[in-house]
Amino acid sequence: MLNRMPIHKYRAYAQVDLPKRSWPDKVIDTAPIWCSVDLRDGNQALVDPMDGARKRRMWDALVKMGFKQVEVGFPSASDTDFNFVRQLIEENLIPDDVTIQVLTQAREHLVQRTFESVLGAKNVIIHLYNSTSELQRRVVFQQDQAGVKKIATEGAEMVRDRLPMLAGQNVQLQYSPESFTGTELDYALEVCEAVMDIWAPVVDNQIILNLPSTVEMSTPNIYADQIEWMHRNFTRRDRICLSVHPHNDRGTGVAAAELAVMAGADRVEGTLFGNGERTGNVDIVTLGLNLFTQGVDPKLDFSDINGLMETAEYCNQLPIHPRHPYAGELVHTAFSGSHQDAINKGMKAIKAANSGVWEVPYLPIDPHDIGRDYEAVIRVNSQSGKGGIAYVLENDHHIRLPKEWQAQFSQVIQRLTDASSQEISSQEIWNAFEKEYVTQPEGRFNLVNFESRRVPGSNQVVEVNAVLTDNGTEKTITGQGNGPVNAFSHMMRKEFGLKFKLKDYVEHTRSVGSDAEAAAYIEIKVPDETGTSIFGVGIDTDITLAPIKAVVSACNRL
Ligand SMILES: CC(=O)SCCNC(=O)CCNC(=O)[C@H](O)C(C)(C)COP(=O)(O)OP(=O)(O)OC[C@H]1O[C@@H](n2cnc3c(N)ncnc32)[C@H](O)[C@@H]1OP(=O)(O)O
Numbered sequence: 001m002l003n004r005m006p007i008h009k010y011r012a013y014a015q016v017d018l019p020k021r022s023w024p025d026k027v028i029d030t031a032p033i034w035c036s037v038d039l040r041d042g043n044q045a046l047v048d049p050m051d052g053a054r055k056r057r058m059w060d061a062l063v064k065m066g067f068k069q070v071e072v073g074f075p076s077a078s079d080t081d082f083n084f085v086r087q088l089i090e091e092n093l094i095p096d097d098v099t100i101q102v103l104t105q106a107r108e109h110l111v112q113r114t115f116e117s118v119l120g121a122k123n124v125i126i127h128l129y130n131s132t133s134e135l136q137r138r139v140v141f142q143q144d145q146a147g148v149k150k151i152a153t154e155g156a157e158m159v160r161d162r163l164p165m166l167a168g169q170n171v172q173l174q175y176s177p178e179s180f181t182g183t184e185l186d187y188a189l190e191v192c193e194a195v196m197d198i199w200a201p202v203v204d205n206q207i208i209l210n211l212p213s214t215v216e217m218s219t220p221n222i223y224a225d226q227i228e229w230m231h232r233n234f235t236r237r238d239r240i241c242l243s244v245h246p247h248n249d250r251g252t253g254v255a256a257a258e259l260a261v262m263a264g265a266d267r268v269e270g271t272l273f274g275n276g277e278r279t280g281n282v283d284i285v286t287l288g289l290n291l292f293t294q295g296v297d298p299k300l301d302f303s304d305i306n307g308l309m310e311t312a313e314y315c316n317q318l319p320i321h322p323r324h325p326y327a328g329e330l331v332h333t334a335f336s337g338s339h340q341d342a343i344n345k346g347m348k349a350i351k352a353a354n355s356g357v358w359e360v361p362y363l364p365i366d367p368h369d370i371g372r373d374y375e376a377v378i379r380v381n382s383q384s385g386k387g388g389i390a391y392v393l394e395n396d397h398h399i400r401l402p403k404e405w406q407a408q409f410s411q412v413i414q415r416l417t418d419a420s421s422q423e424i425s426s427q428e429i430w431n432a433f434e435k436e437y438v439t440q441p442e443g444r445f446n447l448v449n450f451e452s453r454r455v456p457g458s459n460q461v462v463e464v465n466a467v468l469t470d471n472g473t474e475k476t477i478t479g480q481g482n483g484p485v486n487a488f489s490h491m492m493r494k495e496f497g498l499k500f501k502l503k504d505y506v507e508h509t510r511s512v513g514s515d516a517e518a519a520a521y522i523e524i525k526v527p528d529e530t531g532t533s534i535f536g537v538g539i540d541t542d543i544t545l546a547p548i549k550a551v552v553s554a555c556n557r558l
């Protein structure tokens with residue numbers, strides 16, 4: 001076959017020689033330290049970077065959900081960034097247990113301005129970076145390894161020499177060999193070690209060494225190998241907080257972060273819903289909820305996912321995809337019949353079991369836990385089946401359609417969805433149900449009045465009086481039987497020459513309260529060779545009247 005794609009332009013990424021790698025056997029049982037970089041890496045990727053108001057709204061949301069470290073900007077980049085950091089400090093907007101982080105290149109005037117921006121903050125992380133990759137050394141810096149290492153060490157010295165400016169403040173230092181995933185491992189280690197030599201971290205004030213997949217270039221297992229390699233080879237591991245900063249160029253940022261944590265990372269930098277350069281930073285919402293759904297405390301509050309989405313969409317001016325993990329508008333929704341059937345059964349089973357453990361097929365998370373309701377769990381279109389329609393009727397309209405009828409009513413809905421090729425709303429399903437079983441505008445019979453009383457002196461016999469219209473003509477009928485339903489059915493057969501047998505009858509209330517309606521379901525059978533079953537529904541606040549209406553409904557469908 002002709003290959004139209006120029007594969008010769010690309011090279012396979014090298015594997016890491018890591019004998020006895022240990023990360024595949026690890027389990028994540030505690031959340032890493034989270035650092036939000038929404039206000040910096042997220043912000044620098046936006047068409048319109050956040051203004052002060054949007055930055056402030058993002059900040060408030062991040063603090064509210066529990067981030068203890070937030071990279072608040074690149075203060076030397078713009079007045080907006082600088083002024084925002086000053087505003088946070090001067091207006092006392094930083095809780096005592098929250099640390100702000102600021103990013104700077106290794107350039108004297110930028111480092112100086114960065115220090116000026118954080119004067120007076122209680123807790124600060126000064127984050128220095130320079131790219132160390134082979135490609136950037138060659139084309140951006142035009143320097144050899146020694147030259148680029150010098151940028152890092154000179155930058156580290158610029159930072160160290162300004163630390164007296166922040167005397168009395170809690171200051172932690174962070175270094176990123178940017179483009180780490182394009183950097184030879186031994187060289188990345190050498191540069192990090194050199195920076196560490198200058199900053200002289202201690203166990204109680206570790207250096208944060210942040211190893212970014214600035215561009216995600218390999219499968220996540222290779223990133224994990226790189227992290228484990230660094231973790232094993234750092235000389236003063238106890239003085240290091242090992243941080244990762246995955247991007248998502250290959251669509252595996254979340255996997256890369258998770259495997260990196262298994263490989264020894266203590267900390268993860270990322271953004272809400274994965275906003276960030278190109279395909280984005282790693283998504284902390286997905287990472288956190290992945291932990292949550294394994295029974296691990298994510299140490300972040302995602303209970304108002306809609307609020308977080310609104311904030312992210314407002315601040316980033318970018319929509320969140322309807323299929324976004326956990327959060328997207330459609331991710332808790334099943335349209336297809338077999339999924340709906342399984343969800344319907346799963347929801348009932350979970351209610352019955354009352355064990356407190358969430359296990360519903362196709363729903364990895366209880367939507368309630370993130371502030372969603374069950375309304376959208378099942379939506380109906382031409383791919384749907386009876387289980388889904390029954391779910392909508394029961395949950396939205398309190399109609400517990402007996403199982404044998406579900407198939408019949410689903411054909412009514414199937415005809416509508418096939419005709420429209422569109423989703424049918426819960427209200428439309430209800431309208432179709434009412435028309436088919438309850439109001440029956442084209443039905444032959446219409447019940448105008450109904451009364452029943454026990455025949456005096458008899459415990460069993462009931463006398464009924466009913467007024468009906470038969471194709472518009474009013475008729476009064478009376479008769480007796482051993483109950484209202486039995487007597488009324490008998491009269492219908494006798495007066496109108498109908499041939500049917502009562503087969504089954506169920507009734508339930510539609511809601512609680514004194515004005516609660518009852519829903520009655522009647523099944524009648526035609527005594528011919530087909531033995532067809534016909535169903536009728538009656539709804540009324542009077543529990544005697546509801547089944548009578550159900551008989552009329554069934555007779556109309558004969
Ligand atoms: C992967 C990341 O996300 S890294 C963060 C990236 N974020 C941003 O760039 C957003 C904010 N940046 C900015 O606003 C600007 O780039 C500024 C204010 C920092 C610098 O602006 P300028 O100096 O006008 O421009 P510019 O960024 O193009 O400067 C590039 C120069 O800095 C050098 N440089 C780039 N990164 C670094 C670094 N980390 N340390 C030292 N020098 C660096 C380049 O080699 C280049 O040098 P040259 O002029 O000798 O060729």
Ligand SMILES: CC(C)C(=O)C(=O)O
Nearest residue numbers: 129176178179212214
């Ligand atoms: C500054 C660094 C950490 C960065 O943003 C990246 O490498 O993506």
